[in-house]
Amino acid sequence: MLKKKRSVIMLFLLILLTALALAAGCGDSADNPEKTEDEKGETAAEPEEKEEEPVQTEPDTENTEEELIADDSVSYYAGSKADWLSFGEGKDVFGEKSISIIGDSISQGMNSVRMYYDSFAARFKRALGEKYGAYNMGYVSFNDYDEWNGFLNYEIHRIYDKTGNWTDRHREVSPDTPGNYSYTASASGATLEIRLDREADGIDHHINGFYIYHTAGPGYGEYQISVNGQVITSVDCDAAETQVCARSPYIEIPEGLGYEITIEIVKLSADDQVTITGISYIDQPDTLTVNNYSLSGIRLIDIDDEVLREISKANVVLFTLGTNDAGTEADINEFQRKLNVVVEACRENGSVLVVGDVIWDRYGDASWATPYKDALQKAAEAANGYFIDFTTIGNDKILDEASDICHPTYEGHRYIAEKLCRFFELEVE
DSSP states (O other), rough: OHHHHHHHHHHHHHHHHHHHHHHHHHHHHOOTTTHHHHHHHHHTTTTEEEEEEEOOOOOOOSSHHHHHHOOOOOOOOSTTTTHTTTTTSSOSSSSOOOOEEEEEEHHHHHHHHBBTTTTHHHHHHHHHHHHSSSOOOOEEOOEEEEHHHEEEEEEEEEEEEESOOOOOEEEEGTTTTTTGGGEEOOOOOOOOEEEEEETTGOOOOOOOOOOOOOOOSSSEEEEEEETTTEEEEEOOOOSOOOOEEEEEOEEOOTTTOOEEEEEEEEEOOSSSEEEEEEEEEEETSSSSSEEEEOOOOOOGGOOOOHHHHHHHHHSSEEEEOHHHHHTTTTTTHHHHHHHHHHHHHHHHHEEEEEEEEEEOTTTSSSSHHHHHHHHHHHHHTTTEEEEGGGGGGGGGHOOOTTTOOOSSSHHHHHHHHHHHHTTTTOOOO
C-alpha cells in the first residue's frame, strides 16, 4: 500500500512539473504574438542571430566630400559670428571693410596654376562676391609668377621692368612692406609696366579700377600713373612719418579701353626714392575687399612688426602662416612674439582673428611642427577669435605627397575653399 501511494505521488509530481514546463514554453508566444512558427522553432540558432543583430560599421577612412565639408574642426572663442559677418563698418587703415589674408605660398595659391582664379583664396573671394555683391580682387602681390613642380603659377598681371632702373626686393629683404615684395627706383624716369587682361581665360574678372600701394614717409619721392598711355594722376609719397601701408587715390579705368590694360608707373622725382609695394584690383570701391598679403617662402618671423600691425587692421584677419617657420625651425620664441603682435593689433582695432592651420603632416609625422601648431591655436584663443584646423581634411585629399609635402593640389585648394566658405556661411562653386 505504501509503495502504491508513493507511485501515485511521484506520478502527480511528474504531471505537475510537465504542466509547469509547458506553461513556461508558451510565454514567448503570448508576449510576442508577432513571431512566426518558424522563429519559435529555431531555438538552437537563436543565440547566433542575436549576436549579429547590432551590426558594427567600420569608420570610413576614405572621407567622402559630404563628410569632409561636415567636419569643420573649428574652435570658437568669441560670440556669434552674425555680429561681424554683416561687415557693418570699415575697420582697416583706410576706414574700409576688408579681410586680410596673411600667409605664404599656400595662401598665395602655389600649385593651383592660376593663382588669381583657382587658389583657395581666389575661390573664397568669388564666394564673398556672390554674397556681398562686390568682386573686389583686392591686394595682389607683384610676385607675378613662380614655377613649382614643373608648373608655371601666375597672377592675373605681368610685371615688366622697361628701363631696368627698378630693383625688386622680396621675403626677408623686404620686411617693411605688406606682402613682403616691392620695387624700388631712385633714378628719374624709371618706368614700371604692369600688363593686365581683365578678361583672362575668357572670364570677366570685374576689374573697373585699382589702387597702387607704396611706402610713404620722409625721403620718398613722386610717381606718375598712366593707363594705356593716358596720364591719370601723380602721387607724392613724401610724408612726415613713415607709412608702410600707404596707397594712391582710387584710379578708375577709363571707359572704352577694352580688357587689355597697360598700367605704367613712372618715377618723377630726381633724388628721393619711390617704393611700390603692390596693386589692388577693384570692382566697386568702398565695398568689402579681400587683400591677400601672402608671398611664397615668407616666414612670420621675417615680417616687420609695424607691417603686421597695419595689415591686421581689418574686419577679419585670416592668418595662415607657419609652414615655413616650422620647416626652417625658426626661433619659436620669436614666432610666438610675432603672433602676439598680431593678437594685440586685432584686439586694439576690433579685428576678428581667424587662424587657419595649414601645416600638414609630413610622411605621417604629426609632431614635427607641434610647437608652432600649438602657438597658432593659443593665438586664436588669446584674441577671442577662431581656429580652423584645415589639416583634418586629410593629406590624401590635399596633397600629392609623392611630389610635394607642402602645397595643396588643384583639388586641395578646392577642399580648403569649401571648408573656409562653410565657416563664413558662403556657397562655393
